[in-house]
Amino acid sequence: MPDKPRLTREQIAQRAALELPDGAYVNLGWGIPNLIADYLPKEITVYFHSENGILGMGRRAKPGEEDFDQVDAMKIPVTLIPGASFFHQADAHLMSRGGHLDVAVLGGFQVSEKGDLSNWKIPGSKGSGGIGGAMDIAAGAKTLIVCMEHTTKDGAPKIVKKCAYPLTGLACVDIIVTDLAVIDVKPEGLIMREVARGWTPEDVQELTGAQLIVRQRIPEMSFA
Amino acid sequence: MKQKIYSSTDAVVADIPDGAQIMFGGFGGAGFPNNLIHALARKGTKNITAISNNCGTREGELGLMFKNNQIKHVIASFPGPHANYFQERFAAKEVTLELVPQGILCERMRAAGAGLQGFYTTVGVGTEVAEGKEERFLEGKRCILEMPIHADYALIKAQQADELGNLTYRLAARNFNPIMAMAAKTTIAEVEEIVPAGTINPEHVMTPAIFVHRIVQAKGLRYAG
Numbered sequence: 001m002p003d004k005p006r007l008t009r010e011q012i013a014q015r016a017a018l019e020l021p022d023g024a025y026v027n028l029g030w031g032i033p034n035l036i037a038d039y040l041p042k043e044i045t046v047y048f049h050s051e052n053g054i055l056g057m058g059r060r061a062k063p064g065e066e067d068f069d070q071v072d073a074m075k076i077p078v079t080l081i082p083g084a085s086f087f088h089q090a091d092a093h094l095m096s097r098g099g100h101l102d103v104a105v106l107g108g109f110q111v112s113e114k115g116d117l118s119n120w121k122i123p124g125s126k127g128s129g130g131i132g133g134a135m136d137i138a139a140g141a142k143t144l145i146v147c148m149e150h151t152t153k154d155g156a157p158k159i160v161k162k163c164a165y166p167l168t169g170l171a172c173v174d175i176i177v178t179d180l181a182v183i184d185v186k187p188e189g190l191i192m193r194e195v196a197r198g199w200t201p202e203d204v205q206e207l208t209g210a211q212l213i214v215r216q217r218i219p220e221m222s223f224a
Numbered sequence: 225m226k227q228k229i230y231s232s233t234d235a236v237v238a239d240i241p242d243g244a245q246i247m248f249g250g251f252g253g254a255g256f257p258n259n260l261i262h263a264l265a266r267k268g269t270k271n272i273t274a275i276s277n278n279c280g281t282r283e284g285e286l287g288l289m290f291k292n293n294q295i296k297h298v299i300a301s302f303p304g305p306h307a308n309y310f311q312e313r314f315a316a317k318e319v320t321l322e323l324v325p326q327g328i329l330c331e332r333m334r335a336a337g338a339g340l341q342g343f344y345t346t347v348g349v350g351t352e353v354a355e356g357k358e359e360r361f362l363e364g365k366r367c368i369l370e371m372p373i374h375a376d377y378a379l380i381k382a383q384q385a386d387e388l389g390n391l392t393y394r395l396a397a398r399n400f401n402p403i404m405a406m407a408a409k410t411t412i413a414e415v416e417e418i419v420p421a422g423t424i425n426p427e428h429v430m431t432p433a434i435f436v437h438r439i440v441q442a443k444g445l446r447y448a449g
Contacts, residue, residue, distance in 0.1 A: 052251045052252055053398055068253055071252045086396055089251065089330050127314070127315075129303075129323070130303050130304065132301050132326050133325070135326075135348050135353065139346045139347040140346075170350040
């Protein structure tokens with residue numbers, strides 16, 4: 001089973017991009033989520049939000065067109081789309097906490113069967129760690145998607161009964177997109193929605209630390 | 225008219241005493257009061273409690289203050305991947321850290337500026353951030369009580385000031401600056417340009433002059449990377 005091909009980080013991003021509704025206001029976190037902007041379906045427009053006070057971020061700036069007063073949350077110079085706006089950091093977080101943001105996509109270290117998220121600190125890691133905007137975003141986004149690999153580099157499940165790592169938020173995750181599956185977090189538990197090509201729901205269950213609910217034949221993950 | 229314009233960055237920070245609680249604006253390399261930070265480094269103020277989103281980029285931004293061991297305690301949301309000098313001091317227990325979720329950091333400062341004695345929020349419930357905080361059930365949700373963050377000084381960066389202290393900011397260099405301007409007893413703005421009163425269209429003023437106590441003109445200093 002470990003030899004079966006899994007999705008790349010880019011493919012995880014590509015699959016997660018399909019979860020964004022046309023016209024949505026969206027925040028993308030560090031890591032895999034940040035790749036999603038490259039895979040938006042052509043027929044939809046979404047408005048990207050940045051915690052440092054931008055709504056309507058466009059693509060990254062090309063060499064020569066960078067303005068270092070116009071950067072995203074990862075400090076990378078970006079462009080704007082027509083109709084973009086600037087505001088201060090309190091308003092930026094008010095948008096996420098106040099439930100105005102339609103979708104947020106974050107990376108994750110662990111997600112529990114109740115939708116608890118750990119994504120800011122690995123126990124025993126060096127240094128102070130840092131929370132940034134993740135807790136505000138986790139608490140307030142209407143829909144929270146987590147993009148991550150299904151297991152750690154050592155093969156341990158990242159979807160677990162109870163998070164062992166420091167928490168970002170309780171019962172905040174709605175959808176999990178991994179390199180093996182798409183999973184919906186519902187009050188009744190983790191509902192498997194799609195599975196990666198070449199994998200069976202039973203394969204994925206073996207690499208998952210919590211019970212996955214399989215209600216019907218599970219379709220292959222789609223990319224369009 | 226009370227004169228708010230100072231002749232130099234050294235003069236504008238000259239009275240900041242040891243032990244002061246100071247807010248520093250800036251995020252992602254944009255909107256940092258780097259000239260004021262350099263002046264404070266030259267002055268050598270010690271035992272500072274710093275409030276800032278991050279903890280410097282190598283020697284840049286607050287990095288210089290940590291390198292010089294001028295800060296004893298910091299309240300921040302995200303020290304950052306290149307906060308080398310902070311991490312060294314933190315590992316050596318020469319500086320203590322309170323980590324605060326970024327939006328809550330904003331709102332705690334805003335509460336201070338707004339004359340509010342704290343607020344309840346769902347952010348951080350059940351996490352390390354909630355430890356030791358009062359918890360209540362409000363509107364059907366578990367919430368924790370967050371208290372205001374005050375400061376003696378706010379060091380901020382703006383684009384333009386008029387002689388009265390009305391400010392504008394450039395692009396995303398606004399970030400924490402307007403919030404900190406409201407939360408401190410004395411707000412010192414480093415600006416690219418000072419213009420006569422009436423030059424900035426009143427509709428375009430982003431921080432009204434009432435929040436700004438001192439202004440100094442200094443050309444932008446920026447740290448790459």
